[in-house]
Structures are given as C-alpha cells and as structure tokens.
Amino acid sequence: MLRRDPLSAFNFHVEIENLLIAGFAECSGLQAEMEPQSYLEGGVNSFEHNFWGRTKFPRLVLKRGLTQIDGLWDWYWNVMQGKIKRKNGTIYLCGNHRLPVMAWHFSQALPVKWTGPDLKADSATLAFESIELVHQGLRWEEMR
Template sequence: MPESSTQTTAAHRFSLTIDGKRFEFFTRCTGLALSVDLDEFVEGGISDSVVQLPRHITYSPLVLARPVTRLTMETCRWVQESVRRPTRRTARIACLNAADAEVARWDLLNVMPVAWRGPALDAEGTHLAMEEIELVHEGFLPLA
C-alpha cells in the first residue's frame, strides 16, 4: 500500500543544527509553539460583539533534552561562549524516525541560547542523567 502524505511516523530523536554546527541527538524537544496576542475592540452601537485583531506573534522558548554523553561539556562550553559573544543565529530542528530519515523540520530565525542545564546527580536514582539546552528565537523561516 503506498504511503499517504498525511501518514504519521513516530519520532525517535531530534537533531539541532545552529549555523552549521550539529548537536546530536536529542530525545525530547518542547516549546515548538507560537501564540498571537490580540487587541480587542468593542463595536459601537449595540456593543454586543467584540472584534479581535492580531497585534503580534510570540514564540515560546525551545528546550531540547538528551542523555549525558561525552559531548555534554562541549555543549555547555558552546552555550557559555555564545552568551559571552552574543550573535543571533539560524537553526534547524529536525525530527528523525528510526531509519534516521527526516520526518519534519523547523528552521528558526535569530536563535540564541539562554540556558544549559546539567543532570541532577543521584546515585540511587533509576533515571538517565539528562542535559537540557534552552533557546529563544524570533520565528520560523519558510521552507526552501
């Protein structure tokens, strides 16, 4: 049976590329969202309806998480350097399936790291040691 263009595929991991530097591989990505702030105007006359007009778009911060690896401190150092020499960058988040094929992607404008969080260290815990990187951005670029 041929695949439909609307068929969904489970995402197994995510890659993050910022200005050509690839950070592999993340197991969780949250914050891919936007919201529209509205101005409300009450119509004259009977005043029984409200007109809502878009004011501007707000983009949520992105948080990507992955298990700690030998690359963890490299990511931490990259965030520190990026904050010391702030530059807005272009980024891509790609959603990959089990065969490493790209299922979806989001290209982001003017990305800047704002936080790095290392693992909670607990020798008695049963959870994986995780790191997180938090990014802010100014919107999604159109697909090429």
C-alpha cells in the same frame, strides 16, 4: 493512492549552524501564538472585533544525555561572558527510514538557560542536560 501515516515523535535530530549537535531525548517549545488585538465598537455589545497582533514564540527546550562533547555548554558559557553569538538551527522530524520529512527552522537563537543533570547515588538513570533557547521565529518546511 499515497498513504500518509502519522509520524513518530521520537525520530528527530537537531542541527545548529549546519552542524548535527546530538541526538536529543526531548524537544519542546515548537509553538507560535498570535496575540489578537481586540476592539470594542461603540453601540455593538454582541461581539468584539479581533485583529492580527504580535506573534510570540516560547523558548525551545532541548534535552539530551550528557556527553563529554560540550558544544552547548561552550555556547552558553560564551554568552555569559558577553561573547554573544546568535545561531540559526533546524529541528528535523524523520520518517520510518530515518530521513527528514519535516523541519522547523529557528532563527537568531540565544541560549538563556542551561540545566545540568540530577545526580543520585541510588539511581541508574542517564545523566541529562538541557538548554533553553530564545529565538526570533519558526518556519515550517515539509521535506520532499
């Protein structure tokens, strides 16, 4: 019998337009939420009907240690200058052997916020940057 242990959340990487961007320290926003449309039927006071509605996807937030490789900043800077280029990407969750076992594909992403590091002279922590992406949806895939 095949045993399937829960996966570790720290073992992931991100690709944007088929390029490995970097090892990120944090990724949040892997969510999808459907807004149900309710309908109140006249004379029926014990419940309301709920129908499928619009699906919302929150922003993806990617945080990583700041390096001199500035691909994320360049993408954000170009969008600020009006050179809009939407990109597709994938977040891979890896198993114990560092091979992808799950993937979340996002489409038509656009950077809408870049945050630089908090700089403190009395701290020895790493400098982190983050980028927030709006996108047009997630598709989940189990890797075999």
